[in-house]
Amino acid sequence: MALARAHAIALVGVQGHPVEIEADIENGMVALLLVGLPDTALREARDRIRSAIINSGESWPSRRITVGLSPASLPKRGSGFDLGIATAILAASGAVPARRLRDLVLIGELGLDGRVRPVPGVLPAAAAAAAGGFGSVVVARENAAEAALVPGLTVIAAPTLRALAGWLRGREPARDAAPAGGGPESPGLLAGAARAAEDRGGGDVVAVIDAGAARPALGLPRPASGAAGRPGRAGIPARPGQGAGPGLAGPACPQASARVPPGGKDLADLVGQPVARRAAEICAAGGHHLMLIGPPGTGKTMLAERIPAVLPRLGPSEALEVTAIHSVAGTLPPGCPLVTEPPFCAPHHTASRAAIVGGGSGIFRPGAASLAHHGCLFLDEAPEFARDVLDALRQPLESGEVVVARAGLTARFPARFMLILAANPCPCASARTAAAACECTPLARRRYLARLSGPLLDRIDVKVEFLPVRRAELLSDRAFTEASAVVAERVLAARQRAAARLAGTPWRLNAQIPGSELRRSFAPPHGALAPLERAMDLGQISARGADRVIRLSWTLADLAGRPRPGSDEVGYALGLWLGMSR
Secondary structure, eight states: OOEEEEEEEEEETTEEEEEEEEEEEESSSSEEEEESSBOHHHHTHHHHHHHHHHHTTOOOOOSEEEEEEESTTSOBOSSTTHHHHHHHHHHHTTSSOGGGGTTEEEOOEEOTTSBEEOOSOHHHHHHHHHHTTOOEEEEOGGGHHHHTTSTTOEEEEOSBHHHHHHHHTTOOOEEESSOSSOOTTOOGGGHHHHHHHHHTTSSOSOEEEOTTTHHHHTTOOOOOSSGGGSOOGGGSOSSTTSOOOTTTOOOOGGGOOOOOOGGGOOGGGOOSOHHHHHHHHHHHHHTOOEEEEOOTTSSHHHHHHHGGGGSOOOOHHHHHHHHHHHHHHTOOOTTOOSOOSOOEEOOOTTOOHHHHHOBOSSSOBOOHHHHTTTSEEEETTGGGSOHHHHHTTHHHHHHSEEEEEETTEEEEEEOOOEEEEEEOSSTTOOOTTSSSOOOOOHHHHHHHHTTSOHHHHTTOOEEEEOOOOOHHHHHHHGGGOOOHHHHHHHHHHHHHHHHHHTTTSSOOSGGGSOHHHHHHHSOOOGGGGHHHHHHHHTTOSOHHHHHHHHHHHHHHHHHHTOSSOOHHHHHHHHHHHHTOOO
């Protein structure tokens, strides 16, 4: 047979698109031609594939080979097409049955010796394959646990091209229908299949993992059978905060649970700043943004690093969204196919705009804003960041996603994060109450903080000032500090109340409610808004700021266990927004 077809997946952002690979072998000058908008890495696949096929014991057709990637208008980037192209060539030459490729998607890079190497972005690619109606996906063994998270999809873990060719010809695979010891921190998904392969004469045998087998081992429910078990497009919501695709979705934050803080970082370590600890709890409960202002050594960075310890674990749909982003970025920890902890990202102040919001000249990569999805993005020394970098965050703070547009191509990355800014009060960073008091002029202080634009600060819900702590304050505050586990229980209870109130809507946190819906369905009693109305009459707050104060008041009511916010909650929320809480 001179013509054969295989299938692969092209990723644009975190969205996968099925690609048909056609291999045609005909008489003519010996060559391998790739058509269909391949990038440089994909064009180099010609030499990799030829060496991999020959070193796998197969014959290389000494004729003209044309490989077409369809749709031709979609850019194809990366080395993940190697396995599909090599298999299509083998099928076109008659070395393997072409009919076995009809329901397969092949994702993997080939080494010169024929090994199948892992590639980033396997989770969204496998989800796109299931959404496209394919029943099986072939990946490298290192990517198998990640691909097995997708319901309705059988995963074939191929160690080498030789093993895959043998399986396509009918060689019996090693099967692992119920992986043992496959927790989120354990690489035990392929343990049973690996043992079976060794018993049958070595590890050069493909392993077949039944559809959804990894989900119970990783704490995810098994999908329902039938069409409802198919994931949505790319397996994650097309727009963040709008629910997850069917089959992957589960209840969000309400089913998550509090836990021991990772790394031994506990909120009780921050002594002498009770207002800041309370502000961190409020922001964690409602998903609000936080700004910390104060001289060095007062605990700004310490507080920011401990906020993830009071956030609940990610729910099923959130964990899959975050895992898909980190899979595309290639930052999944080894042996941990599912991210269950809220991410914390703290880029350096020299980071570029593409590093923060994503993009790139070649393959689009998620930036720090997307890597912090459902977690925290901490910008220490915020005024030192470039002005255009900070202003680029304004759009994702409102919409919850990053849109990277290039000529002929647009990629969307989810980016619903909790922003934490930290800044010194002036360029010299000396406290005004210290022995060596600040000597910066008021104009210098205004210029320094003016690097944070007004529109950006208008989107920050809580502003807290840190002052130097004396010894007496340190000693007296020790009796009032609370461990992260205690605060996390209150945060979880507040999120559960908010989720119950928002049931039947696309939102789960108070910070996610749009302003129009906030005023229409969740407006506090008219008398409770008196402090906010006075501030608006005095021009102290914008309309956007008023909406954020109302959202904050709902979070305060949830923490207090009250059904609706009153004037006390609105007044306190206004003080937090204005930065007058001390």
